[in-house]
Amino acid sequence: MLSGCSAGLRLLVPRRCVLLSRSVTSGNPGRAAAVDGVLSAFRSICGDDGVSLGETVREQHGKDESVHRCRPPDVVVFPRCVEEVSALAKLCHRHQLPIIPFGTGTGLEGGVGAVKGGVCFSLRNMDQILDLHPEDFDVTVEPGVTRKALNSYLRETGLWFPVDPGADASLCGMAATSASGTNAVRYGTMRENVMNLEVVLADGSVIHTAGRNRRPRYRFKALPVSVFRKTAAGYNLTNLFVGSEGTLGIITKTTLRLYGVPEEMVSAVCSFSSVQAAVDSTVQILQAGVPIARIEFLDEVMIDACNKFSSLSYPVSPTLFLEFHGSERSLEEQVNTTEDITQSNGGSDFQWARDAETRNRLWKARHDAWYAALAMRPGCKAYATDVCVPLSRLPHIIVETKEDLIESRLTGHIVGHVGDGNFHCLMVMDPSDQDELHRVHLFSQRLARRALAMDGTCTGEHGVGLGKRSLLCEEVGPSVIRVMQSLKDAIDPNNLMNPGKILL
Template identity: 45%
Template sequence: MNKVVKINKDDMDVTVQPGITYDELNEALKDTGLFFPMDPGPGACIGGMVGTSCSGTHAVRYGTMKENVLNLKVVLPDGTLVKTANRAKKSSAGYDLTHLFVGSEGTLGIVSEITLRLKIRPQKTAVSVTTFPSNHHAAQTVIETMKSGVQIGRAELLDEVMIKAVNQNSDLELKEAPTLFFEFSGTDKQVDEQIAIVKDIVNNNKGQGFKFAVDVDERERLWTARKIALWSAPILKPESDVWITDVCVPISKLADCIQETKDDLDKSFLLAPMVSHAGDGNFHLFILFNSKDKKESDEAKRINTRLVERAIKMEGTCTGEHGVGVGKRAYLEKELGPGAIKLMRTIKKAVDPHNLFNPGKIIPDEQGHNKEADKEVEKESQSKPK
């Protein structure tokens, strides 16, 4: 199930099977002048990207999976095959079934075919890297950039701990300080205008060493640190487990949320490198710990819980792009309220009355957490990057 079914170049959409990766899809599109912008991580399959409503570094410009899926073919628990919509760019015909399944994590149906929106490959792309005296200064730079109206392609923040890991893992010599990676894209004129505006904002927030590159090889060199972040984190604690977690807050709250999180981490005996899709208000922690050590496991759980509670208090979410699964199921009612959970449970029972598909995921059983699913919490939350 990893084939491109049909490329509709004039309509700027493509129909694919769920097993194809986004890298494979973009390889198939390379001669069309179009591309699919979602990039959650190397090797991600389109079907899984639909299930978690993923996004990635390009979401600040192109949106998340929710904005880029036109329709789905889905097999329901009773075996019925349904198509959720046609290929029109908009429709007001009935319930929005497409987005009922996007982000449902396989609890409502099995996706067998997906039609995706495509984007035009930009004429020019440039990358910049800048360091800051604090993560708060860096996050504030992103907030001001978004408010300025500049349509940046990417805005990624790595904290000083993450930069240290990247340096050790790849023999880089980056300054160990909070670092912003911007990508600008568009026409020559648009890119030049974007760089000029952002450079002023960077300077006003005490940014240093504003470097940018247009050449492909130089762009790749500057992006190296961001691309290898996850795989670099464990080098700071060899043989450690990695608790990968994320939250997302309104962009105006990002600087405060990151600062409070860093303050919390400064008081902890565990390391947790941070990387942020800062333009979306989304950031990830890679908590390094020994899962066989109760003290370290308890501390990792405490860090994660405080992170999620902090985000929800700021009107954010317990997960910006990872999905709820079972690891964050306990936080959903606090985020959305009992009414929303009751409605989700009603939908689940209507579509899957025998609870066949991914039982225990997202929504707890009415009597409490599904015990079998709870056994998977540690496996899902604690993993070593491959």
């Protein structure tokens, strides 16, 4: 059986979406008529500028940063507030048009492709930071607010939002895909940091997952409100919508947990003679209870690419990028314990990045890994695997994966959030080389199944989207898929919300 992932790779061959306005509906006259029928109503809600049928706009909204081919929607709408989202959704519901939420398009599993056509809700015009409650450590943002925009806004407050997937993604999009990234080992993923969501359901109704919708809107606007830190009040809807990838509703606000900016931060780089030594160090650092903020692994292939792309000169060997947060005294203790451990595993002396500028350069190099990998083979495309395994299995799976890369004659750069057992193999491939594409597909499938055999998951943070639907079935089994499908059917009985994602 070919997985959705393979579909993505097979369709990688560039194929420009040559479409005239609404020609995407040409094979579906019923939907074409429905779209025609609602356009004027859409315009009356969002204004003429808030509705686009333009080919370029539709193409921009039909793809993310993955290899999945562009699947443009029939029309793109740009609502300005939750009331407009709700009114538009009611129209889509009445006309049975699919709804695809769109944040920044930085996803990696094809989550925004309009595989059944329909209406893309681009949420970029809803970009307000609505509520900041420093004494309660929370903030509420609209879906157009990105991670970097929020942290800019917070700069003078002594607070920050640490979840950092690399891309400057929208925070509501990060909630929708259950994003995480380099800081998750200390601060958790979106699952642990989203406290409340405002969601528009497929029928246009608006809910607040942690129950704040009882408050009249004017009061919400007038008085910054906060949210409780824990609750046992009924089913946990917040964490059902986090990671639902737009298939259950459109997230129109998210309330996030904030943290005090650490008194001190320091980063370090440490090289090892083997993958095993680097990963063993990681496990021991965590076992020692060091509250490390980031611990990122780069294999020698990846570090070589980063050196070249970012003009660095780290030794070309398995490497850990580390970051410590805390008071001056606590940092000293964290660093001493960590150095003892890395040295006992044959690690190099630490190369330090103490001031903000040097630290930012270091982490920019880490976040540019994707582009560094691509730069090694100009004209090629990249695909990132995303398995996550129990910590104890990490050395074994990375070593096996590197052997598999050699046997498969593939270029793969391994980079990972090893403190969480999650790593990516950045595959760079020539999109015109069908044989290479096929080998990448087979390799990715083997890697995912290797993770499953080691009690892991096929996706630690990128989500299922289009690409991992079959692997999800393998991972969780038919009984769990039946439960997931029943939840989808309960909340979105007409399958209007981002159809064709997560579930086959």
